[in-house]
Amino acid sequence: MGRGNLGRSLARAFRRAGHRVLLTPARHGVQALGRALLSRRRSVVFLTVPDGAIESLAGEIAAAGATPSGAAFVHCSGALGLGVLDGLPRGHAVGSFHPLQSFPEPRPPEAFRGSLVAIDASSDALRRRLQRLARDLGAKPRNVREAERVVYHAAAVFASNYLVALAGEAVELLRAIGWTEREAVAGLVPLMQGALAEVARRGPTVALTGPVRRGDVETVTRHLEALAGLDSSSRRGGGRKADVYRMLGRTALEIAKKAGLDTAAAERVDRALTRDVAATRRRRR
Numbered sequence: 001m002g003r004g005n006l007g008r009s010l011a012r013a014f015r016r017a018g019h020r021v022l023l024t025p026a027r028h029g030v031q032a033l034g035r036a037l038l039s040r041r042r043s044v045v046f047l048t049v050p051d052g053a054i055e056s057l058a059g060e061i062a063a064a065g066a067t068p069s070g071a072a073f074v075h076c077s078g079a080l081g082l083g084v085l086d087g088l089p090r091g092h093a094v095g096s097f098h099p100l101q102s103f104p105e106p107r108p109p110e111a112f113r114g115s116l117v118a119i120d121a122s123s124d125a126l127r128r129r130l131q132r133l134a135r136d137l138g139a140k141p142r143n144v145r146e147a148e149r150v151v152y153h154a155a156a157v158f159a160s161n162y163l164v165a166l167a168g169e170a171v172e173l174l175r176a177i178g179w180t181e182r183e184a185v186a187g188l189v190p191l192m193q194g195a196l197a198e199v200a201r202r203g204p205t206v207a208l209t210g211p212v213r214r215g216d217v218e219t220v221t222r223h224l225e226a227l228a229g230l231d232s233s234s235r236r237g238g239g240r241k242a243d244v245y246r247m248l249g250r251t252a253l254e255i256a257k258k259a260g261l262d263t264a265a266a267e268r269v270d271r272a273l274t275r276d277v278a279a280t281r282r283r284r285r
């Protein structure tokens with residue numbers, strides 16, 4: 001239920017894998033679901049609606065009596081536990097099935113191949129069934145239980161949404177020196193892909209390169225001065241670019257220490273990252 005980005009992608013992929021699939025509307029679709037389930041009592045119903053709509057849709061399904069025995073109900077949120085399906089009558093197995101992949105639009109079945117799918121279920125039988133379904137898509141099922149879900153989902157946000165946010169920051173910097181967005185993206189994406197390929201091959205500790213990893217304090221300071229200059233000349237102001245650089249620089253510094261950056265160099269970089277370069281610039285003027 002729910003003909004959005006994930007719903008359409010899952011429907012195509014399950015069809016390709018040989019399953020019988022009915023893709024029904026979520027809004028005003030409960031009666032149709034009820035009729036369909038009468039002849040398909042052992043169905044798994046995937047509620048592929050926005051996270052904030054899952055609980056009320058479960059309530060609507062229960063109120064309409066579209067819950068023949070044998071049917072299981074599954075949501076696809078990464079952050080929510082199974083409690084969001086509590087509105088369904090007791091006796092129904094409930095679960096979650098979260099593909100650790102991004103679907104900004106409906107994507108072809110190949111999108112699931114090799115991706116992880118985080119699974120939880122109220123019964124072992126449904127857990128095993130969802131694991132099989134994930135494997136049918138060429139994906140890798142992994143149990144992620146209630147208590148682990150929010151941290152799991154925060155990791156997903158870092159790896160996906162914030163990666164895009166970082167790309168956006170880098171593109172904006174190049175736009176500030178006159179590049180078009182297309183030129184910036186074309187220049188930066190191969191760099192990002194190379195860095196990611198290294199993370200995949202050797203893990204983040206070994207993959208980290210750059211001034212923080214080398215303990216190159218002068219370069220870090222020059223970056224911060226330039227970013228503070230951009231921040232103060234931009235209409236939004238507020239030190240955003242320099243702050244983002246500092247925060248991520250300190251994260252990179254922790255990795256650099258693990259990778260073997262010596263203590264004295266690490267302390268110098270740490271001081272450079274925490275120094276107020278805007279105040280230093282003002283004093284110099």
Ligand SMILES: NC(=O)c1ccc[n+]([C@@H]2O[C@H](COP(=O)([O-])OP(=O)(O)OC[C@H]3O[C@@H](n4cnc5c(N)ncnc54)[C@H](OP(=O)(O)O)[C@@H]3O)[C@@H](O)[C@H]2O)c1
Pocket residue numbers: 001002003004005006007024025026027028047048049050051053057075076077078098099100101102103104
């Ligand atoms: N997109 C991703 O990258 C991704 C990845 C992993 C997991 N997920 C999870 O998958 C679920 C669906 O996400 P999505 O990105 O596919 O969502 P979406 O494309 O924004 O919308 C899903 C569908 O839900 C229905 N809908 C919209 N508003 C509704 C409302 N207020 N009440 C009931 N139904 C409503 C609509 O379908 P109808 O027109 O059929 O009513 C809509 O097409 C979410 O739980 C999300 O966390 C998404």
